[in-house]
Amino acid sequence: xxxxxxxxxxxxxxxxxxxxxxxxxxxxxxxxxxxxxxxxxxxxxxxxxxxxxxxxxxxxxxxxxxxxxxxxxxxxxxxxxxxxxxxxxxxxxxxxxxxxxxxxxxxxxxxxxxxxxxxxxxxxxxxxxxxxxxxxxxxxxxxxxxxxxxxxxxxxxxxxxxxxxxxxxxxxxxxxxxxxxxxxxxxxxxxxxxxxxxxxxxxxxxxxxxxxxxxxxxxxxxxxxxxxxxxxxxxxxxxxxxxxxxxxxxxxxx
Amino acid sequence: xxxxxxxxxxxxxxxxxxxxxxxxxxxxxxxxxxxxxxxxxxxxxxxxxxxxxxxxxxxxxxxxxxxxxxxxxxxxxxxxxxxxxxxxxxxxxxxxxxxxxxxxxxxxxxxxxxxxxxxxxxxxxxxxxxxxxxxxxxxxxxxxxxxxxxxxxxxxxxxxxxxxxxxxxxxxxxxxxxxxxxxxxxxxxxxxxxxxxxxxxxxxxxxxxxxxxxxxxxxxxxxxxxxxxxxxxxxxxxxxxxxxxxxxxxxxxxxxxxxxxxxxxxxxxxxxxxxxxxxxxxxxxxxxxxxxxxxxxxxxxxxxxxxxxxxxxxxxxxxxxxxxxxxxxxxxxxxxxxxxxxxxxxxxxxxxxxxxxxxxxxxxxxxxxxxxxxxxxxxxxxxxxxxxxxxxxxxxxxxxxxxxxxxxxxxxxxxxxxxxxxxxxxxxxxxxxxxxxxxxxxxxxxxxxxxxxxxxxxxxxxxxxxxxxxxxxxxxxxxxxxxxxxxxxxxxxxxxxxxxxxxxxxxxxxxxxxxxxxxxxxxxxxxxxxxxxxxxxxxxxxxxxxxxxxxxxxxxxxxxxxxxxxxxxxxxxxxxxxxxxxxxxxxxxxxxxxxxxxxxxxxxxxxxxxxxxxxxxxxxxxxxxxxxxxxxxxxxxxxxxxxxxxxxxxxxxxxxxxxxxxxxxxxxxxxxxxxxxxxx
Numbered sequence: 001x002x003x004x005x006x007x008x009x010x011x012x013x014x015x016x017x018x019x020x021x022x023x024x025x026x027x028x029x030x031x032x033x034x035x036x037x038x039x040x041x042x043x044x045x046x047x048x049x050x051x052x053x054x055x056x057x058x059x060x061x062x063x064x065x066x067x068x069x070x071x072x073x074x075x076x077x078x079x080x081x082x083x084x085x086x087x088x089x090x091x092x093x094x095x096x097x098x099x100x101x102x103x104x105x106x107x108x109x110x111x112x113x114x115x116x117x118x119x120x121x122x123x124x125x126x127x128x129x130x131x132x133x134x135x136x137x138x139x140x141x142x143x144x145x146x147x148x149x150x151x152x153x154x155x156x157x158x159x160x161x162x163x164x165x166x167x168x169x170x171x172x173x174x175x176x177x178x179x180x181x182x183x184x185x186x187x188x189x190x191x192x193x194x195x196x197x198x199x200x201x202x203x204x205x206x207x208x209x210x211x212x213x214x215x216x217x218x219x220x221x222x223x224x225x226x227x228x229x230x231x232x233x234x235x236x237x238x239x240x241x242x243x244x245x246x247x248x249x250x251x252x253x254x
Numbered sequence: 255x256x257x258x259x260x261x262x263x264x265x266x267x268x269x270x271x272x273x274x275x276x277x278x279x280x281x282x283x284x285x286x287x288x289x290x291x292x293x294x295x296x297x298x299x300x301x302x303x304x305x306x307x308x309x310x311x312x313x314x315x316x317x318x319x320x321x322x323x324x325x326x327x328x329x330x331x332x333x334x335x336x337x338x339x340x341x342x343x344x345x346x347x348x349x350x351x352x353x354x355x356x357x358x359x360x361x362x363x364x365x366x367x368x369x370x371x372x373x374x375x376x377x378x379x380x381x382x383x384x385x386x387x388x389x390x391x392x393x394x395x396x397x398x399x400x401x402x403x404x405x406x407x408x409x410x411x412x413x414x415x416x417x418x419x420x421x422x423x424x425x426x427x428x429x430x431x432x433x434x435x436x437x438x439x440x441x442x443x444x445x446x447x448x449x450x451x452x453x454x455x456x457x458x459x460x461x462x463x464x465x466x467x468x469x470x471x472x473x474x475x476x477x478x479x480x481x482x483x484x485x486x487x488x489x490x491x492x493x494x495x496x497x498x499x500x501x502x503x504x505x506x507x508x509x510x511x512x513x514x515x516x517x518x519x520x521x522x523x524x525x526x527x528x529x530x531x532x533x534x535x536x537x538x539x540x541x542x543x544x545x546x547x548x549x550x551x552x553x554x555x556x557x558x559x560x561x562x563x564x565x566x567x568x569x570x571x572x573x574x575x576x577x578x579x580x581x582x583x584x585x586x587x588x589x590x591x592x593x594x595x596x597x598x599x600x601x602x603x604x605x606x607x608x609x610x611x612x613x614x615x616x617x618x619x620x621x622x623x624x625x626x627x628x629x630x631x632x633x634x635x636x637x638x639x640x641x642x643x644x645x646x647x648x649x650x651x652x653x654x655x656x657x658x659x660x661x662x663x664x665x666x667x668x669x670x671x672x673x674x675x676x677x678x679x680x681x682x683x684x685x686x687x688x689x690x691x692x693x694x695x696x697x698x699x700x701x702x703x704x705x706x707x708x709x710x711x712x713x714x715x716x717x718x719x720x721x722x723x724x725x726x727x728x729x730x731x732x733x734x735x736x737x738x739x740x741x742x743x744x745x746x747x748x749x750x751x752x753x754x755x756x757x758x759x760x761x762x763x764x765x766x767x768x769x770x771x772x773x774x775x776x777x778x779x780x781x782x783x784x785x786x787x788x789x790x791x792x793x794x795x796x797x798x799x800x801x802x803x804x805x806x807x808x809x810x811x812x813x814x815x816x817x818x819x820x821x822x823x824x825x826x827x828x829x830x831x832x833x834x835x836x837x838x839x840x841x842x843x844x845x846x847x848x849x850x851x852x853x854x855x856x857x858x859x860x861x862x863x864x865x866x867x868x869x870x871x872x873x874x875x876x877x878x879x880x881x882x883x884x885x886x887x888x889x890x891x892x893x894x895x896x897x898x899x900x901x902x903x904x905x906x907x908x909x910x911x912x913x914x915x916x917x918x919x920x921x922x923x924x925x926x927x928x929x930x931x932x933x934x
Contacts, residue, residue, distance in 0.1 A: 056850065077854060084852025095847045099533040107524050112853045117524040156851070 003163060003196055004030040004053070009062030009072075011048050011219075022048040023059075024219035030164075035190040035197045037210035039239070041246070042202070045219040047168060050200045054087055054166045055079055066163060084112055088157030092169035094149040096141045102152045103128075103137040109156045127159045130193075131185050147178025151185065158195060165189075167199040171206045183209040204243055208236035215242055222246060256357065260364040267341065275373055277333040277828050281326040282377025282419055283384055284824060288817055289319055289411035290385040318814060319414065322821055327422045329825050334366075334426045336832050338433055340839065345434070346442035359431045366430070370423040374416060381415070382407055455510035464507035467500040474500070479883040501876060502547040508872075509539035527853060527861040530844075534861075535868050538837060545833065546873050549826045553877035553915075556822040558884045560910060563815025564903035565889075570725065578723045578797050579667040581753040581762065582769070584608055585722065587620065587653070588790035591744035595619065595785055597792075598750060604782050606772040606794075608750060611765050615752020616666050618659035619745035620721070620732075622651035626704050628731075631692075633699045639691060646691075653747070654704060655721065656737035663721065666752060672734060678712040679704075680734040682719035684727040689716050692731055707739045721749060725800050746790075766798055823911065826873075827918030831925075834866055838926035845930040862926055870919045874911075 011023040022045045030036050040046040051057035053064060055071055064071050066086060074082055088109075089095075096105050103124055110120045128134045131151045136144055144152065150170060157165050167186075171179035187209055189195040199210060207213050209232065215223040223242050227235045264271055348358055385408075474496040477489075513536040517523050523532065539546065586597050598617065601608060629648040632639050640648065661671040672680055679702065683689045693715045700711035720729040754765045773794045776782075786792050848858055889900065 054850075077856075080849070080852050080854050082852070083850070087852070089850050091850075095843075095850070097530060097533075097844055097847065099537050099844075100529060104529045104533070108527070108529060108848075109851055111524045111526055111529065112848075112851070112857065114526065117520040120524050121520075 001032040002029050003032045003034075003067065004198075005065040006053070007063045007065070009049075009052060009059045009064060011045070011052060011057070012060045021219050023052070025062075026216070026219070026221055027062075028214060028221065028224070030196065030198060033190070033194045033196055035186065035209070035211045036199070037207035037213045038198065038200045038216060039202060039204070039207050039213055039243070040216035040222075044216045046200045046202075046216050049216065050166055050168055050198065053164075053198065054089065055083060084109070085160065086163045088160060088162035088165040090150070090154050090157045090165065090167040090170045092172040094141070094146075094153045094173070096149055096153055096156075098141050101138055101140055102133065102144065102148075102155075105141075105152060106137075106156045106159050109160050113160065123159050124155075127155045130189065131155045132181075145178065146174050147181060150174060150178070150182055154182065154185065158189060158193075163196065165195055165197045167197065169201055170199060171201065171203060179206065204236060204239045207239055208232050213239055213242075215246060217246060256360050257364055260361050260368065263344075263361070264365060264368060271337070271369065274333050274337050275369060277329060277832070278369065278373035279377040279380060280824055280828065281330060282374055282415060283381035284821055285319070285322060285326060285418060286378055286381030286408075286411050286415045287385045287388050288322055288821075289315075289414050290381070290406070290408040291389045291813070314814065318818070319418075322817075323418045323422070325821055325825055327425065329828055330422050331426055331429055332829060333832055334430065335433075336836050338430060340836065342442045345437065346439060349437070349439050349442065355434050355437065359434050362430050362434070363427055366423055366427050370419070374419055378412060378415065385411075454513070455507075457511065457514045460507040460510035460514075463503050464511060467503035467507065470496050471500040471504070475883040479886040497880065498547065498551060501550055501880070502543060504876065505539065505543045505546045505550070505872070509536055509543060512536060512539070527848065527857050530848070531861040531864050534841070534865050538833075538865070538869060539872070542833065545829065549829060550873035550877045550880070552822040552826050553873055553911075554880040554884060556819045556826070557877060557881040557907060557911070558888055559815040559822070560819035560907040561881075561885060561900075561903045562888055563812040563819065564906045565900055566815070567812040568902055573727070574725055574801055577720065577725060577727070578800050579669070580723055580751050580797065582608075582612075582766075582794070582796045583723050583749065583751045584794050585747070585749040585751075586785060586790065586792040587747040588785065588788050588792075589746070590788040590790075591622070591746045592785045592788060593744055595745050595748050597748050597783075597785060600783055600785060601776060604776045604779075606769070606776045608769065611754055611769055612750070613753045613755035614666060615750060616659075616662045617748070617750045618655065618663065619740075620747035620749065621654040621740055621743055622746045623654065623704050623743075624651050626654075626702060627651050631702060632695050633701075635695050635698060639695070643691060651746075653732045654735050654740065655732060656740050657734055658737050660721075660734050663749075663751060669719075672717075674712045674734075674736070676736045676738065677707075677709060678736075679709040680712050681716045681731060682734060683716040683729055683731045684718045684720060685730045686727065688730040692716050702733075704733070704735055705739055705743060709735060709739075721751075723751070723795060723797065723800060763798065766796055770794070770796070770799075819907075819910070820914070823914045827915055830870055831918050831922040834869060834922045835925055835929065838862075838929045842930055858930070859927060862930065863923060866919065866923050866926065870915070870922075874915065 006026060006028050008025050008027050009023055010021070010025055013020040013022055024045075026049065038046045038049060048057060052059050053071075055074060059072050062072070069082075071082060096102075097108070100108065106124045106127065107120045110123060111117075115123075124137070125134070128137055131154055133148060133151050133155060136148050136152070139148075141149055141152075150173075154167075154170070157167075170186075171182060174182065183206060186197060186199070190197055190211075197210075199206070201207050210227070212224070212226045214221060223245070225235075225238055225242060230238070345358055348361075349355070385406075474493040478493050513532055516528075516532045523529055584597065584601070586595075588595075598608060627649050628646065629636050631652060632648075636648070639646075657672065657674065664671045674680055681692060681696065683692050696711055696713070696715055700714070702709050702711075716731075719732070720727075721732055722729075754762050756762050756765055780786055780792075783792070845858060849855075885900075
């Protein structure tokens with residue numbers, strides 16, 4: 001079933017004299033339960049694309065449909081409602097509130113939806129168990145490791161059962177062990193709980209956990225490959241091939 | 255090069271500088287207004303023959319302006335520190351590029367000079383404007399003569415302001431250089447990125463500290479509010495210290511307990527953005543316990559000073575109506591009885607013919623029996639009274655006046671007359687603390703012996719009443735006795751009290767001018783007055799004179815009270831606003847994150863409103879509680895001025911606080927809202 005439908009979106013920056021096309025006519029769809037990685041070098045427009053999908057940024061042209069709602073037309077309160085009910089965010093720098101404990105950070109996503117305290121408690125404990133962070137729930141961000149922080153942020157993103165989880169370089173600030181652990185959790189959420197995930201990354205290893213990878217270069221889709229029946233290792237080799245094809249700066253990012 | 259950099263810095267961080275600049279301008283203008291207006295008020299309300307008051311006033315003003323300069327200096331150093339913190343990353347960049355610390359100091363120096371000159375200029379202009387409004391306000395407050403008031407620019411005040419602020423800016427510069435010399439590059443670069451360490455205080459410790467602090471505060475309240483007759487000045491300092499310290503600990507413990515309590519109420523804590531709101535508040539209060547204490551105490555002083563000033567002004571105007579019902583009083587109250595006492599004739603012979611100006615008047619003698627002193631009045635209670643009030647004069651003979659003569663005076667005053675039997679007397683007294691002493695004697699004994707006659711008191715307590723016109727309740731005791739027992743005795747005092755023979759205000763003034771002139775001429779040579787050789791009191795007081803004196807004194811007191819109150823209020827508001835705004839700048843990322851996870855804009859605004867609201871309210875609430883007891887104590891001492899219209903004064907105080915403090919609150923809220931607004 002089709003969840004997200006992106007139709008010919010464009011995003012321009014700057015004035016007429018010096019126009020930068022961050023996104024230049026991109027279209028694709030994401031089905032329910034898919035785990036999609038978007039890859040590209042710095043400046044390729046992948047983060048802009050994610051920002052447009054997450055309604056943080058506005059498109060210059062084109063439409064984005066989530067379950068048949070055109071999210072490019074949403075404004076003000078509707079936009080906030082859409083964000084808190086349909087989307088879950090995971091950021092590179094975690095974006096946890098440093099004054100709140102892990103538990104409170106996660107519960108905040110529910111409490112702004114005006115969900116009663118008793119239900120909040122149940123939901124937070126469940127999601128903490130899924131992500132293996134039950135023992136850090138009462139800690140503050142400064143008391144946690146990067147991996148723990150990112151899993152808390154992930155818990156906050158999925159605790160509301162969003163239609164779509166958006167992750168912007170989720171492993172960017174993590175060491176390789178923590179990154180692997182986080183990605184295995186993503187896989188678990190994707191396969192066991194049927195969560196739809198779109199993840200932006202420039203790291204081939206991270207991308208190899210996805211079921212499909214979309215490559216972006218200079219604002220357009222360069223290539224797209226699916227995991228299909230491959231195992232992760234094989235899929236990783238395929239990704240490396242495309243990255244080599246993309247050439248230039250992308251290979252540095254490995 | 256450095257100059258250019260400084261200038262562009264100011265332009266670049268205009269928003270941060272705006273807060274600083276605003277604080278400075280307020281400081282400069284407030285300081286100028288104080289120095290200019292106090293001089294003008296003194297000139298306007300003080301009559302030419304109240305030089306003594308004028309001198310006391312000048313001293314008071316000088317002392318006050320030093321004090322005010324201190325408060326403003328503190329405010330400015332605080333504001334500049336706030337600004338320095340905001341620019342840590344900029345300094346880090348300079349250092350990284352290889353600029354020496356001395357050069358950074360030089361940049362700051364140039365910036366301070368530019369800002370200083372700018373704020374001095376703008377502040378002085380604003381101050382000159384404000385001082386016109388302020389002095390008009392103060393003058394009109396006392397129904398004083400407006401003709402002497404004119405537009406004025408005080409060069410003296412400008413000079414004082416410039417010198418004071420030059421010193422303050424110098425202090426700021428030194429302060430900044432010291433801070434810069436202590437910079438560490440790594441700290442500068444990471445400033446703002448370091449996440450705060452949150453330590454929750456132990457709840458039991460908080461509760462214990464809170465209880466102790468509350469108990470200490472309660473004890474101080476009790477001593478000051480109910481036990482005030484025992485309070486001596488050195489003990490007073492102790493109670494103030496106790497109050498201040500326990501205020502600190504109350505904030506300390508409340509900041510710890512507050513969060514715990516809210517956290518335990520899960521339904522409230524996990525609703526909407528409440529968890530975020532309360533965490534923000536508690537972390538702010540935690541780091542600001544000391545500032546909160548200072549603000550709370552300053553607000554306390556503000557409330558007391560404002561309501562004290564207003565009530566003084568109100569009751570002074572009311573007292574004059576009640577206590578000064580006749581135009582003039584020529585009187586002598588001598589140390590020893592004088593045979594053939596006749597001050598009217600004697601004054602006439604020396605150039606003051608009061609009778610030609612008097613309309614309705616009365617003339618009477620008062621007496622003193624050397625065997626009837628305050629000590630003998632106290633009788634068996636003397637020992638007890640003496641142990642309590644060592645400072646009273648126990649060997650002065652009490653003042654006696656005949657009933658009929660007193661009643662004649664009351665007719666002039668338009669007040670009720672008295673009546674009693676031939677073996678009775680009535681004690682008049684309206685000076686509160688003296689009244690209490692005398693009442694305690696009247697309750698147990700009350701029988702006196704005057705010129706060999708035994709008299710008993712008609713009433714079991716003192717009656718309100720007085721002979722001399724005055725501006726305050728200062729009659730410490732006069733005995734109204736039957737006329738028969740005074741017959742054949744030699745008086746030691748004589749009074750001529752009455753109204754002038756002219757009706758309208760202008761001609762009264764004219765008459766008074768002539769009479770007073772004659773009086774001054776006559777008193778140049780007091781030895782010509784034969785009755786005065788034994789010493790004592792001789793004087794001429796008039797309603798107009800008393801009015802201007804009282805009004806002058808009241809105006810000064812009120813002005814000082816108003817001024818101190820306003821300065822403190824502005825300082826409190828500015829400190830809170832600065833702190834809150836810098837807090838908002840630091841929290842931009844947090845609000846951005848809340849938006850990303852989909853929090854409603856209205857919820858975010860509500861959270862911000864609550865945070866700032868709690869922050870502003872907390873010190874105000876405690877200050878109000880302090881003030882209730884502080885005022886109770888103050889009224890005891892303001893008694894002689896009268897404290898009748900307390901409610902009115904408190905209402906006026908509340909309005910001023912609501913306007914200024916509330917204004918600061920709203921400005922802070924809207925500015926913060928602007929700061930955290932979504933960046934597009």
